[in-house]
Amino acid sequence: MSGFGFRITDGKAARIDVQDALGCTADLVWVHLSTTAEHAQTWLRDEAKLLDYVVDALTATETRPRCEAVGEGAFLNLRGRSKEELDTSDLLASVRIWAVKGRVFSVTRKPLIAVAEVEKMVERGEVRDPGDLIAAFATAITADLDPDVATLGDELDDCEEQLDANRVFELRRAVSKVRVAAIGYKRFLSPQRAALEKLAALPGDWLADDDRLHLAAAADRAARMAEELESIRERAALIHETLTDMRAEQIDSRSLIISIAAMVFLPLTFLTGLYGMNVKGLPYAEEPWAFDAIAAACVLIAVGVVAYFTMRHWFRR
Known part of the structure; x- marks a missing residue:
């Protein structure tokens, strides 16, 4: 089982082994597991002593962005870009997060680009508590997705400028590719916005006011990207109809x-x-x-x- 851990005290982060993280006392202990192995479920249940519901949620095969309050903590599932090429029907990889006061567990089945950025933020001392860590995840994921969504719009602009009856088949393939990507991203960004908004509104002293503001900003950014993707999807449909008419x-x-x-x-x-x-x-x-x-x-x-x-x-x- 691969993974890493961080112990954060007074803004200073120290990398620790996953096994050593369970007995640590600090302002924040973050344990991240990157695995598809079944024994991860056993470790989370038997070693970390997490609730069965939380363990099942952290290790589920099929997931969608959501947020649920469980006891004094919260479970959050987010979607972001992966370093690996994924299936066209599932373009974004998931990160499952369980957070309570002073402790956060996160699990990924595919390598998530945002994880590396969050690690850097932790090492720079920008993360002090669970709220900061979750806000860092939300910010890193949306910041990484934003240029990709903008690129889809630029590709569609190029297709509109190159409309030509003699290039119908070539342009159709390009437009279809953009449309499929837009649909795939929007499928997760809309519920992701709702999950971040729900988390920002949850009661609990482990989420500070600035954390809630960062979560709300990330949710707003996700909403803007979802609206942009909807616009791209509609424009792609219109371009496809135009190409059909030209043909x-x-x-x-x-x-x-x-x-x-x-x-x-x-x-x-x-x-x-x-x-x-x-x-x-x-x-x-x-x-x-x-x-x-x-x-x-x-x-x-x-x-x-x-x-x-x-x-x-x-x-x-």
Whole structure:
């Protein structure tokens, strides 16, 4: 089982072993486990003496952002970007946090980018209590996600600038990729905002006023990103419809050209086919000028049909 621990006293942090963290006394003891092993559940229950409900929540396979008050503490599940490439249906990895006064347990199954940033904040002395630690997690996760959401918007802007009927398939793939990512992020950011707001409103002296303000700021940032993702999703849908319309117009235009060509050659085909029959009795078949007359008639018919279509503006796209 991999993980680490910190003991924080008067703002000074010292890294400790996970096993040694259980007997420590300090302003804050933070134990972080990064594992998918089943014995993590046994350790949390038998060694850390956590409630079965809390242990199950910390080690669950499927999770979504939520916050629940349990006794004198609170359980919080957040979602953030991972160092590993995840499935397109589940783009964000989870961190499960159990916090009480003076002690925090966190568990990740996938390497979370925000964990490294929180470690740096702890080592710099910016974390003094459980409220600071949870606020640090919320701030680090939203700060890491914000540029990614902005990038999705920029990619969609590029697609809008490059709208071209000749690049429909390429642009469709790009727009679909952005839309899938936006849907995947929004799926977790909306409940994440609600979880942070609920945590900020929980009673308890282990959450200071400044912690609640930081949580509210992180929730507001998550709400703004969720709104931006909804806007990206709607814009992607509109661009997709525009590309579909452009493709349909392109097909209609080409079909019109083919139809006009067919209309021009239809009477010519009839005339040449008629005089191409190997039968006797065709008018003027024996006359020496018959071929020239038929050729001239074909030219006149073709010019007449084209002139008619031009007058009716059929060649306009």
